[in-house]
Amino acid sequence: MxxxxxxxxxxxxxxxxxxxxxxxxxxxxAVGSPQHDPSWxxxxxxPEQAPQYPTHPQGSAYAMPSTPPSSRRRGPGWAGAGAMTLAAALIAGAVGGIGGGLVAGGGDEGEGPSIVQRDGSPAERPDGSTAAIAAKAVPSVVTIRVSGGGGSGTGSGWVYDDKGHIVTNNHVVEAAGEDGKVRIELTDGSRRDAKIVGRDSAYDLAVLEVDPQGLDNMPIGSSDDVVVGDDVVAVGSPLGLGSSVTSGIVSALERPVSAGEAGDESFISAIQTDAAINPGNSGGPLLNGDGDVVGVNTAIAQVPGQQQTSGSIGVGFAIPSDVVVRTVDQLITSGTAxxxxxxxxxxxxxxxxxxxxxxxxxxxxxxxxxxxxxxxxxxxxxxxxxxxxxxxxxxxxxxxxxxxxxxxxxxxxxxxxxxxxxxxxxxxxxxxxxxx
Structure with missing residues (x-):
């Protein structure tokens, strides 16, 4: 080729x-599709001039920033209302949880339900459980907030090394352009300005650099060791809801995925997962049972015939970590891949x-x-x-x-x-x- x-x-x-x-x-x-030069x-x-490569009868879509860039892409009308509805539901859930806790206290022995006490701290979970993986991973996963001439939005990223490098998707930060602003938000709510070190549309990867103080890098596993059926955990900021954790399995490997607009496509031999991935999850890590990064979440499926994606339907795609490491190291070294x-x-x-x-x-x-x-x-x-x-x-x-x-x-x-x-x-x- x-x-x-x-x-x-x-x-x-x-x-x-x-x-x-x-x-x-x-x-x-995106609505519809751009015109292409049939001569190719x-x-x-x-990355600058490439044909589209359809690969599957079902559609797919980037797990885009929750507020997409306005100049190149149309934002979904449901995004803001959906986020408010989710917020209301979360508040209602919290109130209900407090009430439920009070009711479930029980009385003297024999008068109420039996309470099973866990050994050790209530926060401890078995190694390899989703809770244990999440506890270690969440502090190293960040929300990325972008604004610029190409629009504004949020996505996800994660700490790559001890030098303050953050890995995310190219399509998360491309709206910043040359003069836009990129910031990361940590789990404690604090924010730091970020500089784009390099980005590559062909692999849909980008590297940011921030002040490394207090950041812990994530362990990285080999995607070559991943097999269909492995348990996986996705962490990110779907719809701007930071520190969200979902779990599932590896559904397929080497799924041919090409995504993006004409001349700006990415080409991925992707890990397919049924872990819920939604707009805003882009750039977040896909973790194996040891809590190691084995992929970067980048795209979600779209039901055929729909003009815009409403959310996860259990078919998401991640860039394999072996490709990520090779590309990210090149971006850090030279700014290109x-x-x-x-x-x-x-x-x-x-x-x-x-x-x-x-x-x-x-x-x-x-x-x-x-x-x-x-x-x-x-x-x-x-x-x-x-x-x-x-x-x-x-x-x-x-x-x-x-x-x-x-x-x-x-x-x-x-x-x-x-x-x-x-x-x-x-x-x-x-x-x-x-x-x-």
């Missing part, structure tokens, strides 16, 4: 691909198994296989169909793209290709896309 921006990759003729359908992974408050075939994504490519143009019209490289005569002003690129050096030719990557089946071009993007620049991958009646196994080294 090449990086599809001017001068860096081939541009097929307008009739070489079908018009791209709207991506099912769009900002949660499927290529390696680039590398994006691996293989240097081919893929055919979205292809209906068969795998991902098909365009034939040479379908490309105008470029090449189906970039000369001296990773694919060319490995022996891939125009018209080849990539059917496997590292011994695992490739079902379509979307899956191939997110698998490539989950790798690091310099990694070696093995591709199985079908060329006519022959099957070949080729090894290539991934290279970095040339960024504008």
């Amino acid at each position: 090449s990086s599809p921006h001017p001068g860096d990759g081939p541009t097929p003729p307008p009739d070489s691909t079908q018009p791209l359908p709207p991506s099912p992974y769009v900002p949660y408050d 075939s499927q290529q390696a994504p680039h 590398e994006h691996p490519i293989i240097g081919v143009s893929l055919d979205r019209r292809w209906q068969g198994q795998g991902a098909k490289v365009l034939d040479e005569d379908e490309v105008q002003g470029g090449d189906a296989v970039i000369p001296d690129g990773p694919a060319d050096n490995a022996g891939i030719e125009p018209g080849d169909v990539i059917t496997e990557m590292d011994g695992r089946r490739v079902t379509d071009l979307d899956q191939l793209i997110v698998r490539i993007r989950a790798q690091a620049v310099g990694d070696k991958v093995t591709l199985t290709v079908q060329r006519g009646q022959q099957e070949k196994e080729l090894t290539m080294t991934l290279e970095a896309a040339e960024e504008n």
Whole structure:
């Protein structure tokens, strides 16, 4: 896959691909979809100019800031009223809880209900329980408040290291632009000004820097160790309600997710979870049973046909921690992140198994296989169909793209290709896309 921006990759003729359908992974408050240039075939994504890659019949949406930017996205009309309704419900619940506590006191022995006393402090919970995980994690999860020319809103983030770096989603802070304001709010209600260190729309990640005094960084686990069925906990600020904790399981792995507006999409081989994730959860951590970060919550599903997302329907997506660590370290070091490519143009019209490289005569002003690129050096030719990557089946071009993007620049991958009646196994080294 090449990086599809001017001068860096081939541009097929307008009739070489079908018009791209709207991506099912769009900002949660977007209505309709932007127009796309049908001349672009499927290529390696680039944050400045990339086609949309629909991957699933159901829609998905960013778990956007609870008050979305006004200039680029339409805010949901229910957000403010919904937040007030929730606040009223919380107050009513608190009053009811106090009354209930008084009633449940019981009388002398034998005259009332038996009271089972826990050993130790009432606040203690077994290791690995959701309560124990939450107690350790919540102080290191922050609410992010953004205002700027692109609008205002809230999202989530978490403490990455002892230098005051905070990890969040790019779409949480992008509304700040060049001159906007970003602040974090801690669990005690105090706020600190934050500086954007770097952000990357292709992986939908951003790094902030704040005064590190009193902050505890979160332990990070390897997403490669995660399996379907693992218990997970999500922490964040849905609808601006800070320090909210939800739990569930890992529902699926390597779910191809592309989300965002035209030219500003992210491409994720995502962890799918049924832990409730709502607008405002974006950027918050997804934790395993040991309380380690294994993902960054970034998107939620949208029921097909709905114009805007009303909340969690039990299908949320997180960026795997292995990708997060690699990207965040690059953002801290240089302010930018590398994006691996293989240097081919893929055919979205292809209906068969795998991902098909365009034939040479379908490309105008470029090449189906970039000369001296990773694919060319490995022996891939125009018209080849990539059917496997590292011994695992490739079902379509979307899956191939997110698998490539989950790798690091310099990694070696093995591709199985079908060329006519022959099957070949080729090894290539991934290279970095040339960024504008």
